[in-house]
Amino acid sequence: MSKKEFDIPAVPKDSEALFTPEPKPDATASVRSYPASAQHQEALGFPGEIPDDWQDRALAHFETLLERSRSLRVYLDSCVRCGACTDKCHYYLGTGDPKNMPVARQDLMRDVYRRHFTPAGRNFPGLVRGRELTREVMDEWFTYFHQCSQCRRCSVYCPYGIDTAEISMAAREILDVAGFGQKYVNEILGKVHKIGNNLGLPGPALEDTLEGLEEDLRDETGLDVKIPLDVEGADILLVTPSADFFAEPHVDGLMGYAKVFHQAGLSWTLSSHAAEAGNFGMFIGNYEQMKKVAERIREAALKLKVKRIVVGECGHAWRVAYSFWNTLAGIGHGADENDEYARALQNQLDPNYPVPQHICELTYDLMQRGVLKFDPTANDHIGLTFHDSCNVARASRMGDKPGGQMEIPRALLRASVRNFHDMADSTIGDATFCCGGGGGLLTDELMEIRVKGALPRVNALRETMEEHGVTHMAAICAICKAQFTKVLPYYDLPMDTIVSLHQMVGNALRLDRGEI
Amino acid sequence: MAYEVNGVTVETDEEGYIEDLSKWSKELAEIMAKEDDCELSEEHWEIINFLREYYEEFQIAPAVRVLTKQIGKRLGPEKGNSKYLYELFPYGPAKQACRYAGLPKPTGCV
Numbered sequence: 001m002s003k004k005e006f007d008i009p010a011v012p013k014d015s016e017a018l019f020t021p022e023p024k025p026d027a028t029a030s031v032r033s034y035p036a037s038a039q040h041q042e043a044l045g046f047p048g049e050i051p052d053d054w055q056d057r058a059l060a061h062f063e064t065l066l067e068r069s070r071s072l073r074v075y076l077d078s079c080v081r082c083g084a085c086t087d088k089c090h091y092y093l094g095t096g097d098p099k100n101m102p103v104a105r106q107d108l109m110r111d112v113y114r115r116h117f118t119p120a121g122r123n124f125p126g127l128v129r130g131r132e133l134t135r136e137v138m139d140e141w142f143t144y145f146h147q148c149s150q151c152r153r154c155s156v157y158c159p160y161g162i163d164t165a166e167i168s169m170a171a172r173e174i175l176d177v178a179g180f181g182q183k184y185v186n187e188i189l190g191k192v193h194k195i196g197n198n199l200g201l202p203g204p205a206l207e208d209t210l211e212g213l214e215e216d217l218r219d220e221t222g223l224d225v226k227i228p229l230d231v232e233g234a235d236i237l238l239v240t241p242s243a244d245f246f247a248e249p250h251v252d253g254l255m256g257y258a259k260v261f262h263q264a265g266l267s268w269t270l271s272s273h274a275a276e277a278g279n280f281g282m283f284i285g286n287y288e289q290m291k292k293v294a295e296r297i298r299e300a301a302l303k304l305k306v307k308r309i310v311v312g313e314c315g316h317a318w319r320v321a322y323s324f325w326n327t328l329a330g331i332g333h334g335a336d337e338n339d340e341y342a343r344a345l346q347n348q349l350d351p352n353y354p355v356p357q358h359i360c361e362l363t364y365d366l367m368q369r370g371v372l373k374f375d376p377t378a379n380d381h382i383g384l385t386f387h388d389s390c391n392v393a394r395a396s397r398m399g400d401k402p403g404g405q406m407e408i409p410r411a412l413l414r415a416s417v418r419n420f421h422d423m424a425d426s427t428i429g430d431a432t433f434c435c436g437g438g439g440g441l442l443t444d445e446l447m448e449i450r451v452k453g454a455l456p457r458v459n460a461l462r463e464t465m466e467e468h469g470v471t472h473m474a475a476i477c478a479i480c481k482a483q484f485t486k487v488l489p490y491y492d493l494p495m496d497t498i499v500s501l502h503q504m505v506g507n508a509l510r511l512d513r514g515e516i
Numbered sequence: 517m518a519y520e521v522n523g524v525t526v527e528t529d530e531e532g533y534i535e536d537l538s539k540w541s542k543e544l545a546e547i548m549a550k551e552d553d554c555e556l557s558e559e560h561w562e563i564i565n566f567l568r569e570y571y572e573e574f575q576i577a578p579a580v581r582v583l584t585k586q587i588g589k590r591l592g593p594e595k596g597n598s599k600y601l602y603e604l605f606p607y608g609p610a611k612q613a614c615r616y617a618g619l620p621k622p623t624g625c626v
Contacts, residue, residue, distance in 0.1 A: 191624075199623060246622065251580075
């Protein structure tokens with residue numbers, strides 16, 4: 001096995017040093033995703049090989065996107081090069097590669113836009129900062145738009161609100177259409193269409209896995225805590241990332257949800273048809289893929305005749321669910337009036353609950369109403385902090401108050417763990433640092449960028465560990481959890497430092513066992 | 517990438533996972549292990565064999581928890597944990613054990 005070696009960045013003693021890395025041009029120019037195979041590309045309707053007319057296709061699609069999305073053109077037109085974004089990207093802070101400064105990443109696309117889509121660039125290319133869309137430019141796009149996790153931290157600090165994630169999504173879609181797809185995301189999208197989830201976990205395997213987990217729950221609690229699958233007529237459909245069935249510490253989160261449902265006496269089910277909350281269609285900015293993936297959930301909800309749809313701990317899924325499911329699949333308001341399935345679903349779902357609802361909202365509501373009781377001493381061996389996942393913090397909300405997506409998870413954790421401490425303010429909430437593995441970068445060939453991109457988060461985590469006796473960090477995103485499990489050991493922190501939020505909830509939740 | 521085993525060419529993907537699962541052999545697993553400076557012991561084989569059995573039945577590698585539980589049942593509770601698995605396969609059960617067993621790599625947020 002070839003294990004590519006790279007230097008692990010030292011966690012700076014003085015955290016100011018973190019924000020002024022030594023610039024190292026081209027430091028990560030050779031860190032590249034694997035290209036998608038012809039089979040992966042064609043399964044999504046993209047060209048299998050790079051066609052001879054790739055440039056025409058790329059430019060034609062660029063033009064389509066400019067017409068379709070007014071915001072894209074505004075983002076490309078409005079940068080004044082003030083520099084506010086330059087030290088905000090975790091990948092720049094971790095690698096020092098100037099192309100990982102958000103403005104430089106945007107410029108990869110902006111320069112092509114100027115050359116091909118502005119009158120000055122078309123007529124007098126020498127007079128504007130423009131760049132012909134050559135093969136070399138495409139290669140550079142492929143490299144650096146797969147070193148952006150679309151976390152949108154930079155856009156919080158941009159005085160014009162330029163959203164680098166949207167630029168990166170558009171660039172990836174142009175790459176796909178021209179035959180330059182990325183293996184990790186496109187292979188997974190293919191598995192969702194074929195098998196129903198990112199893992200490629202077939203129904204019988206899911207059933208077997210869930211039976212095993214029910215056995216574990218019985219051993220642990222002495223109670224018949226169920227994880228129901230494909231139960232027609234259940235009230236709630238839980239849609240959760242398939243990693244929750246497979247990986248650690250994700251599984252502990254799933255067992256935590258099961259305890260909540262059990263204790264509250266709620267009728268719920270998972271679906272083998274839609275055993276995936278994740279929607280990687282967003283990472284490649286492709287509306288059709290996003291819609292197709294989201295529609296599986298609608299199909300499952302209609303078939304199982306559920307009244308509510310609840311989303312498990314998955315960051316980007318919650319962004320898609322909260323912001324886009326309504327128009328993509330009719331879950332929420334705003335379905336097309338000619339879309340009979342979306343209409344049927346909107347009539348079927350109970351308007352007394354948020355549509356869709358986050359599992360944290362559900363647990364929080366039960367806690368507020370006194371249905372659930374907690375004994376936080378069960379977690380006294382743990383000192384905890386919370387990692388805000390980028391898509392939850394910056395692209396969604398929970399509850400009915402601004403900032404609920406930050407407050408509700410913390411309220412659950414404070415009820416579950418007595419020693420809870422937040423990390424530094426500039427690294428949490430809507431200023432949160434990405435885990436380093438989001439947006440379709442959670443693949444081994446990008447390990448260097450993943451490890452280095454985690455540096456700002458690890459720096460803040462170390463600080464709370466030293467100052468407040470924090471031992472663990474909770475997250476509500478499958479990517480964050482998988483990423484930290486892999487990268488924390490590079491910084492000499494144990495892989496099980498990262499835990500699921502509902503794992504903490506599950507530990508502390510008082511279950512009726514007769515003795516209470 | 518490709519391996520030559522007993523005169524048969526076995527193609528792999530970029531990450532060293534074999535593409536045609538029917539071309540797997542014990543010799544191939546041993547060659548892969550040797551490249552990682554790993555000598556396959558009886559304990560390694562217990563895990564590789566279980567992975568292959570599970571895959572045969574379910575067309576996917578088992579979840580880590582399923583794997584540790586089975587190993588605990590078969591080899592004793594002191595071995596039914598991921599620490600034991602990582603001692604045997606330091607690159608991780610998915611990355612290393614599945615690869616030696618000729619299984620595709622689990623994908624997704626894992």
